[in-house]
Amino acid sequence: MxxxxxxxxxxxxxxxxxxxxxxxxxxxxxxxxxxxxxxxTGNAYLIGITGPPGAGKSTLTDKLIALLRQQGKTVGIIAVDPSSPFSGGAILGDRIRMQQHALDDGVFIRSMATRSHLGGLAKTTVDVIHLLDAAGKDVIIVETVGVGQDEVDIVKIAHTTVVVMVPGLGDAVQIAKAGVLEIADVFAVNKADREGAAKLVNELRAMLDMSTGDWKPDIFSTVARDDVGIADLLAGIYQHREYVHGKGLDQVKFKSNVRQELCTYLMDGIIELANSYPDFEQLVDNIYQKEITPLEGAEKLFKKMGVKNNWLTTGGDDAEKN
Amino acid sequence: MAKRIKVLVGKPGLDGHDRGARVVARALRDAGMEVIYTGIRQTPEQIVATAIQEDVDAVGLSCLSGAHNNLFPKVVNLLREKGAEDILVFGGGIIPDGDIAGLKEAGIKEIFRPGSSTDETIKFITDQVNQ
Amino acid sequence: MTCSERKQAFQQRQQQWQELVDKACARFPERRENFATTSGIEMKRLFTPEDVEQVDYTEDIGFPGIYPFTRGVQPTMYRARFWTMRQYAGFGSAEETNKRYKYLLENGQTGLSVAFDLPTQIGYDSDFELSEGEVGKVGVAIDTLADMEMLFDGISLDKVSTSMTINSPAAVLLAMYVAVAEKQGVAPAQLRGTIQNDVLKEYFARGTYIFPPSPSMKIITDIFAFCKDTLPNWNTISISGYHIREAGSTAVQEVAFTLADGLAYVDAAIKTGLDVDVFAKRLSFFFNVHNPFLEEVAKFRAARRLWAWLMKERFGAKKPASMMMRFHTQTAGCSLTAQQPDNNVIRVTIQALAAVLGGTNSLHTNSRDEALCLPTEDSVRIALRTQQVIAHESGVADSVDPLAGSYLIESLTSKIEAQALAYIKKIDDLGGVVKAIEAGYIQNEIGDSAYAYQKAVEAKEQIIVGVNKFTIEEAPPENLLTVKAEMEQKQRQKLAQVKESRDNEAVNKALQQLKVVAEDGGNLMIPILAAVKLYASLGEVCGVLRQVFGEYQEQ
The missing domain is CATH 1.20.5 (Single alpha-helices involved in coiled-coils or other helix-helix interfaces)
Incomplete structure (x- = not known):
């Protein structure tokens, strides 16, 4: 070790x-x-890249790596792909589009399957980020398919989140419904040479105009395949970084991240402990039979653990915020 | 729980016939393995760097162009140079009988030829990695 | 009998038969619950006139040489002249390959077909780093005009038709061929032959792409425009389903994706201002022929009919020649087994017969040892003899499209056509074939079929004789052809010598000129021809184009 x-x-x-x-x-x-x-740890700048399958995230990442390397930055990449729900195996093919960097000492690419991680994929990803960070990577890019809660959690860890959209996969209203507006710091409308790109940009812009947040995400048109618009996109990412630094948000984020990590471990521990009680399954059955509510079940277990659980007994309002 | 086996499937050289490599990649996935697929036209250097970064248990090489005698041993040698000789290397493709002994001597653990089943490959990897 | 009486009699007899079937099946269950072709089309127990009720003889089947060309593109087909017997060959150096060509011509072959090695196909010289180990392996190594001169030494280019399996750098090799002809005193207008020049399928089935799709399409249309005036008898493209099938597609997918590629080329040519009725007659096709005999015969007929319809309806082609699908066929390399390799002779015979009954215009029969190595002279001769036996002894060439009218064949023909058209419409919806490739759609469709086939073989639902049934213990085969390791070294030395002896200043100027034209969007054929005549190497020419156009990245 x-x-x-x-x-x-x-x-x-x-x-x-x-x-x-x-x-x-x-x-x-x-x-x-x-x-x-x-x-x-705590030195690397974290960029999250997410978007639907086929949006060109890996190609975009590949071009960003090239640009970051030109600027002398070392880069770590975590490329997440889904595991097969049937076999648990996975084909991790994202890095096929990044192989031009395979021999660059300043680039470390790691593919990860979502697996069925206890405590969520996010936890493992955070640990891997820590490792790349400690190994001295200046910038760490996490690329995920924006589909599940796990992936959204990963993105929340990032200092700057880039949401990649493409024309032809639905209009901006659907995108808003998918919840990506809240997580995006920067938008990339990729494959911008396709029909419908201008319309998508306009719709996004109209939607963002209504947002009231402190930071207003910018939209960048890119054609990653042809290396078009990448420099502007990176400049946009840097602009957001300035904002983050200026407001001290990176430290705030680091703190919230470690708090989240701590909570995740706590939850894992509690769940493991609960599982170790011989009557745990019995309790589940009781709930299943509608004899008690899930909340009452949790109370019983906390009592057993000797945990004073004021927040639980005050009701679900606070719990939901957590 | 059994360890999750991670395998790199790659095509060294200029050969673009990736049917076999892709079929094997799918079969390994369906056997519960995690497969890093690197695509075609990879140099042995790229394959080795990738295998190391991804910390795979095994590397599967496919070549139908006849360049296997140059390319397969090069992968093994580079892994050795980088201190990663514990990574299992196997190969497949159109490989004449006469070349097999030489390839095995060079450190390629097994050669799967046309007509061999994906089950054989799966069994081989599982047995070797769990040894 | 009146019509309705006949129908009644038919139904009665059919009912009678059905009862017999039920009894028979009760005693002797059929081998499988469902019989289907590779494309998933049901192979019914019995095909009857009911299955072809929708088929109109005059409109859908018609007469050979007349739209929709279901029965063939020529009015008399093989009664006038057999198909061109064209064996694909090339390995090692230009000298060795030249010897093989002369051997084939002496044995009655009627056309040449050049196999290039991988560095040549990807536009690299033999001394390039990535070429190591690949030089001369799957074909002949061509670096400069000097190699091309050697390749056709003693073969008069006005006497043979030559097919070249070359795609991304097709312009360069065609230019070299024209230059060799000029040295022989043969005018370009006299040259007959084909370049494959089908880059689209490289992106999803074969892998020897260089440039991204858009400049690749530009180079292709440059060739069309150049040949229209300079090489009027040259087939400027061979739109290839062969490799799509080798990559694991079904018969329907082979037809669909090949024709979809074809549509993209026609579209591109029309957009550059070429008249469809001027260039379309120089389009040719290239198909695979696999073991499922009946489906394969129907496949060729369906492809011809569908292409004719597409050219007429979609592009408004007026001349019959623009709607005729002329094609070369090669027996399926992927069907050859390394086990009991002599069995491959039988497979190749069945496949070749299907191609002939499907009305192919030229044919390559694979050699029995190709799952093991490059074919030996003996094996190549047997492969050629297979064609000669079919032509001269079997009698199948004596009447045009002899299987037409078979309920099964006509029914399959219609079904394959309909399913292929459905795929083409799907690709249209995705925005055309380039978009479909970029979205990974075509790759995935083929990948799914390849995987399903492999699983069927492993589950022994698909029997391969000598592989998963009827296996024997075999001694390792002997007398295999290998390319000697020194060959690569020699080829590099030869290249170095050429580079030393040529006028390097002139070469640099020519390459500079090529760059200017590439950047300005002019026709590339002219500066490429100028450069290769000065012995600029393939790698140098492609290197300039790589700089200007960039390189394609696998999806």
Whole structure:
């Protein structure tokens, strides 16, 4: 373990890769590893890239990497693809579009399958981000398909979230319904040479004009395949970074992220503990038979754990906010 | 729970016939493995760098153009150079009988030829990785 | 008998038969619950006139040489002249391949077909880093005009028709061919042959792309425009389903995706201002022929009919020649087995017969040892003899389209046509074939079929003799042809010598001129021809174009 820690902190690619596997597979030594590297984290700038399948996220990422490298930045990429719900396996093909960077020492690309992570994919991704961060990557890009809550959670961790849209996959109203307006800091309308691109940009703009937030996301038209509009997009990302820095939001975000992590571990622990009680299944049955409510079931368990649970007994309002 | 096996499937060289590689990638996925598919026209260097970053258990190489004697051993040697000789390497494609001994000697653990089943490949990887 | 009486009699007899069937099935269940073709079309127990009720003889089947060309593109077909027997060949150096060509011509082959190695197909010279290990392996290595001169040494280019399997750098190889002819004193107008020049399928089935789709299409239409005046007898494109099928597609997908590619080329040519009735007659096609005999025969007939209809209805073609689908066929490489390789002779025979009964215009028969290595002289001769036996001994060539009117064949023909058209409409909806490729649609459709086939083989639902049934212990095969490792080194030396002895200043100027034309959007054929005549290498020419056009990235 010491060798892996030392190796990854000294730029050894194999050690970093091994460290990620330890975290991803919950292997022994994970705690020690994360403890050793934790003081070195908090330096990288995190960019989340999300959008529907076929939006060209990987190609866009590929071009962003190239530009960041020209600027002398080292880059870490986490490319998340869904696991097969049937076999649990996955074909991770995102990096097929990034292979021009395979031999660049300043670029580390790691593919991850969503698996059925206990406690969510987000947790594992945060740990992998920590590792890339501690290994000295200046910028870390997390690319996910924007479909599930897990993916949205990952995006929330990022300092700047880029939502990639393409014409032809629905109008802006549908996009608003999908909830991406709230998470986007920057929009990229990719495949902008296609019919309907201008219309999509206009619709998005109209919708954003109505938003009242402090930061108003900008929209960039790109044709990632032809390397068109990437520099402007990156400039837009930097602009958002200035805003984040200016307001001290990166520190706020870091704090909220670690708070979230702490809570995730707490939840995991509580759930594991609850599961260890012999009558846990019985309790589930009781709820299933409508003998008690889920809330009452939780109360019973907390009582057993000796947890004073004021928030629970005050009702669901506060709980929902959590 | 059994360990989740991670395999890189790649096509070194200029050969563009990726039917076999893609079929194998799907079969491995359906056997519960995670497959990194790198696409065609990869250099041995790219394949090795990818295998290391992704920390895969095995690398499967496919070549139908006859360049296997140059390309397959190169992958094994580069892995060795990078201290990653523990990564299992196997291959497939149009490979004459006469070349197999040489390839195995060079460190390619198994060669799957036309007509071999994906089940054989799955079994081979599972057995080797769980050893 | 009146019409209704006949119908009644038919139904009565049919009922009688059905009762027999039920009894028979009760005693001897059929081998499978459902029989279907590779494309999922039901193979009924019995086809009857009921299955072709919708088919109008005059309109849908008609007469050979007349729209819609279901029965063939020529009025007398093989009664006048057999199909062109054209064996695809090329390996190692130009010298070795030249010897093989002469061997084939001496044995009665009637056309040449050039296989290039992968570096050549992807526009790299033999001394390029990525070419290592690939030089001369799957075809002949061509770096400069010097290699091309050697390749056709002693073969008069006004006497043979030559097909070249070359796509992304087709313009360069065609230019070299024209230059060789000039040196032989043969005018370009006398040249007959075909370049494959079908880049679209490279993006989803074969993989030897260089440039992105849009400049690739531009180069293709440049060739169309150049050949229209300079090489009027040259087939400027061979729109290829062969590799689509090899990549694992079904018969219907092969027809659909090939024709969809064809539509894209016609569209592109019309957009550059070419008249459909001027260039369309120089379009040719290239299909695969696989084992399922009946479906394959129907496939060719369906493809001809559908193409004629598309050209007429979609593009308003007026001349019959613009609507005629002329095609080359090759037996299915993917059907060859490494186990008991002699069995491949039988497979190739069945496939070749299907191609002839489907009305192919030229044919390549694979050699039995191609699942193991490059074909030996003996194997190539047997493959050629297979065609000769079909032509001269079987009698199938003596009457035009002899299977027409078969209830099964006509029914399958209509179904394949309808299903292929449905695919084409789907691709239209996606915005055309380039968009469909970029969205991964075509790749996924083929990938699904390939995977389904593999699973069927492994489950032994699809039997392959000698592979998953009737297997034997075999000794490793002997007498395989291999390309010697020194060949690569020699080829590099040869290239170095050419580069030393040519006028390098002139070459640089020509390449510079090519760059200017590429940037300005002018016709590329002229500066390419000028450059190759000065012995500029393939890699140098393609290198300039790579700089200007960029390279395609796999999806």
């Amino acid at each position: 010491t060798a892996i820690i030392e190796g990854m902190l000294n730029g050894n690619v194999r050690s970093l890769a091994k460290a990620i596997t330890i975290v991803e597979n919950d292997r022994p030594g994970k705690k020690e590893l994360l403890k050793a590297i934790f003081p070195r």
